Amino acid sequence: MNLLELSAGATFVHEVVKHEQRVEALVGDFADALALPLAERREARLAGRFHDIGKLRVPPEIIFKPGALDRNERHVVELHGALGVDIISEAHEELPDGLREAVLYHHERWDGLGYEGVTGTDIPHVARLLSIVDVFDALTADRVYRPAMTEAEALRQMIAQCNGVDAMWFDPCLFRQFIAWRCDASSALTPEQIEELRAYPSADLPP
Numbered sequence: 001m002n003l004l005e006l007s008a009g010a011t012f013v014h015e016v017v018k019h020e021q022r023v024e025a026l027v028g029d030f031a032d033a034l035a036l037p038l039a040e041r042r043e044a045r046l047a048g049r050f051h052d053i054g055k056l057r058v059p060p061e062i063i064f065k066p067g068a069l070d071r072n073e074r075h076v077v078e079l080h081g082a083l084g085v086d087i088i089s090e091a092h093e094e095l096p097d098g099l100r101e102a103v104l105y106h107h108e109r110w111d112g113l114g115y116e117g118v119t120g121t122d123i124p125h126v127a128r129l130l131s132i133v134d135v136f137d138a139l140t141a142d143r144v145y146r147p148a149m150t151e152a153e154a155l156r157q158m159i160a161q162c163n164g165v166d167a168m169w170f171d172p173c174l175f176r177q178f179i180a181w182r183c184d185a186s187s188a189l190t191p192e193q194i195e196e197l198r199a200y201p202s203a204d205l206p207p
C-alpha cells in the first residue's frame with residue numbers, strides 16, 4: 001500500500017466514524033423525543049454508533065473503485081450490515097438482539113426494496129428508526145460528488161422517496177413523526193419551510 005492509498009483509507013475510516021457519531025446522536029435524540037422504552041433508546045444509540053462499521057471490511061478495491069460498481073461489487077457493499085454484526089459480535093458476545101437486528105437491517109425499506117428485502121413491520125423497529133436518520137444524515141453531509149443538502153432539501157427528497165406510488169422507503173408513521181420532530185427541534189428550518197413540511201405528510205404520505 002502506498003502513501004496515497006494509506007491516506008485515502010484513513011480519510012474513509014474518519015468519514016465513516018464521523019457519520020456514525022452524528023447518527024448516534026440524532027437517532028438517540030429522536031428515540032428520546034418518541035419516548036421509547038429506555039432499552040430501545042439505548043439500542044438505537046448503539047446501533048447508530050456501529051451501523052456502518054462493516055464497511056471497514058469491504059475490500060478497498062471496491063470502496064475506492066472509480067466509477068460505477070458492478071452487480072457483484074454492489075452485493076459486497078450491501079453485506080456491510082452483516083459484516084458489522086460479525087465485528088460487534090466478535091467484540092462482545094452477549095449483545096442485545098435488537099442491536100444486531102438494527103445493524104443488520106438498517107438499509108431495509110418499508111416497500112421491501114432494501115438490501116435484505118424485509119418489508120413493513122417485519123423490519124425491526126429500531127432499524128426503521130435508524131434508516132430514516134441514516135438517510136437524513138447522508139443527505140445533509142458533504143459528499144465528494146455533491147455538497148450537503150440543507151435540512152429542508154433533504155426532507156423534501158425523503159418525502160419524494162415516500163410517495164407510496166414509486167417508492168415507500170420509510171415507515172410512514174415514524175417518518176411523519178420524524179418530520180414533526182425536525183419541525184419542532186431544528187433551528188435550521190425557516191417558518192415558511194416548517195409550514196411547508198408540516199403540510200406534506202398528510203398530503204403525500206399514505207395513511
Ligand SMILES: [Fe+2]
Pocket residue numbers: 051052080106107
Ligand atoms: Fe449503511
